[in-house]
Amino acid sequence: MRDEAIRFLKCLSAANLCYFRIWAELFTWPAPPSLFFRRYAPPATWYYSAIFNVLILAVVLYVFAKKRWRLGFAMLACVIAKEVVFTALKVEAGLGGRVAVFLNSVPRSLLGAGLAVAVISFALLFLRWSPRVQAKFGSFLFAMSFLVPLTFGNAIFRASHDPVLGAPAARQPASAYVAARRAVWIIFDEMDERIAFSQRPAGLSLPNLDRFRSEAQVATQALSPSDATIVSIPSLLIGEHVRSDRPLSARRLEVTFAGSRRKGELGQVPDMFSKAREHRLRSGIAGWYVPYCRIFDSRVDDCIWWPMNRQINSYGFTLPQTLWNQPRSLFETSLYSMFGPSLAVLAHVRTVNEMIAEAAAMSARGDLNLVYCHFPVPHTPFVYDPTKRTLTSYTTHARGYLDNLQLADHIFSKLREAMERAGVWDQTAVLVTADHGFRQSAKLGYPAETRHVPWMIKWPGNREAGTIDSPFESVGTADVLLEFLTSGKIGAVDRIVSNQ
Secondary structure (H helix, E strand, C coil), rough: CCHHHHHHHHHHHHHHCCHHHHHHHHHCCCCHHHHHHHCCCCCHHHHHHHHHHHHHHHHHHHHHHHHHHHHHHHHHHHHHHHHHHHHEEEEEEECCCHHHHHHHCHHHHHHHHHHHHHHHHHCCCCCCCHHHHHEEEEEEEEHHHHHHHHHHHHHHHHHHCCCCCCCCCCCCCCCCCCCCCEEEEEEEECCCCCHHHHHCCCCCCCCHHHHHHHCEEECCCCCCCCCCCCEEEEHHHHHHCEEEEEEECCCEEEEECCCCEEEEEEECCCCHHHHHHHCCEEEEEEEECCCHHHHHHCCCEEEEECCCCCCCCCCCHHHHHHHHHHHHHHECCCCCCCCCCCHHHHHHHHHHHHHHHHHHHCCCCCCCCCEEEEECCCCCCCCCCCCCCCCCCCEECHHHHHHHHHHHHHHHHHHHHHHHHHHHCCCEEEEEECCCCCCCCHHHHCCCCCCCEEEECHHHHHHCCCEEEEEHHHHHHHHHHHHHHHHHHCCCCHHHHCCC
16 A cells, blocks of 8 residues: 555656646746736636646556556656756746757757657657666656645645736727827837848738838838847837846836936836827827736726737636646647647737737727737747638748738738728828847848838828838837827928938
């Protein structure tokens, strides 16, 4: 009986270690860097599902141990190794480590083949010297069994005590107010000017953006403030170069301004939305990645935002969903899965579809002077099938970026159609730009330069359509839109170019 209890304890310890990554994600999310980017706290079902799944896996492993199925234990050892290694890589990447940077530069096919060889070799090694290895492995599992009560106890405690990030502000319906001047600012995350327009590869068609470009004032040499979204977006909204940033809490992002040691907090220093409110202009946000609604809730009249989809926020919310999806996540990453598109990719597709509908509706509202839309496109994952015009394809190859550029074109057409139906397109200044260029551009044969972004603005009545070929820092974008909204003037672009 004692031997059976020890055997089950080892199986329970092994099952607990298999969920190493999931436990790490659940227990470290309250740290400021993670907390800032989360839309909601992990619900209690995520913690209880992890406990139930560990117990279920422990029973399965106990049956394997009784049958002495060594292959099962070999694969178990592989899963544990994978979870520990991938968690370590995530931590290392978060610290700006070189290992993650190197792995990101390795071709995906080569990386996948290397991982498969490593897993098979590890399993064969485990089987070849199984008597000796299994004995040491069993001792290791017994030694690690102290983690079971720690993880279970922590999970039960957090399920009832984790802080709430705060309910999002209630969505505001359209009012009777009629905006005298309107501007819609569209940011397509990671859209590259060279690939999309000036050095477009053969076969890539962007008819809706091309039509818009012919009607707009176009800066062909526009540069983003940074190659990182979390630095570029604050710079664009504040209208001043930000050198670095540091999340302090769920709604606080400390920024350090370039050229000085001056610090401030996004949402506390003057920005486009606060200046618009000073002039009694109404604003709306439909954004991604940055927690816009927590930061700018007191400065805008309507807001909705979506977080980046990762493994931890893609399990679902009900107990049946999480009981099924947590074990599945052991055999995939945010981008790769043996089941087809990963859970994070499927959640990303839902996010994009929701964003299209919400942003189109907000852009067409005549009671908003300023509408700001930040889309997760053409950023990875690459999910668009241009032949079917649906988000049903998936590839990790860099050429999938070209498909996602066509998705951006499709999204733009939806926003334009909504504004035309509402009769506000001709009276609206529409600006299209990006936070940075394509980080994997070298894989498509372009120089590895990530700040060259599109910058196109269509003025009401198609005034001032043409090309600006001088270098242009897009950090001045907010000033361009605010000058138009407050005075109707459209000369800020030329003034910014001459000042630069």
